[in-house]
Structure formats: C-alpha cells, structure tokens
Amino acid sequence: MYGLNADMNGCSVLRQDTLSGNYMGGTLLLGNKIVGSSENKNIGLFCLDRETGKLICNNSEIKGCNILAADGMLYCMEDRSGRLCLVKLNENSIDFVSSFKVKLGSGPNIAHMSIANGLLFLRHGSVLMAYNIKK
Secondary structure, eight states, X not given: OEEXXXXXXXXXXXXXXXXXXXXXXXXXXXXXXXXXXXXXXXXXXXXXXXTTOOEEEEETTSOSEEEEEETTEEEEEETTTOEEEEXXXXXXXXXXXXXXXXXXXXXXOOOOOEEETXXXXXXXXXXXXXEEOOO
C-alpha cells in the first residue's frame, strides 16, 4: 500500500504483503477489506484489513485466481484448474458456495471476467461464455 506525499508529487510505501500474486488485476478493495489470491497452498483466497494490513481470513480451497465482486458475492476463476468458484465474503470468513469446471475453450484460463445486465461473461481461448447470475 502506497501513500501519497502531502504535495502529491510522490509516494511512499506504507506496508506490503507477501501473500498475493498479481492475478489478472491484483486485488479488490471492498469497503475496509482487501481481497486477493495466492497460490500458496496454505493461504489461497484471502482478506486483509485495509487499515492494518493484517490477515482477517482466508480460504485455501481456492487458489491462484482472478476475482470479480458483484451483489455481495465473489466470482473466482482459478488460473491453473479452470474452475469457476462462487464465494461469499463474510465479516470474518470466506465461505465457498459452489464451483464448476469450465469445459469450453482451450489454453490458459487468464481472461478477465465481466458482469453486465445480470450476465457473467467469461472468455476461455476463442470461446466466450455468458452465465445468467440474476437473483
């Protein structure tokens, strides 16, 4: 985390973590929480307190993913496995809801996800998929 200098001409490092990897955009800021992903088998998906940088919670079931947040849920696409996971971030826990393996397309699972009009868009290779996520 960087802080801007008073004159806005520079910045300084306030703190840094050793948990995250930069998976397709890095981390998400959700209120006072920073959510990110690690391939560390003991960490996986994690949540840090924005003010202190301390680990609030983690879920080691979900690793190495890009993350998208909408309507109180997290959508996590794991890079290595091609698994799309639905996750609920609570006050002190990251709860796994469901998942499925994306079977269409080929190559690395590294595309950015998007949500518009109740549809989750996901590209895998030359295939574009749209999943209805409306409540």
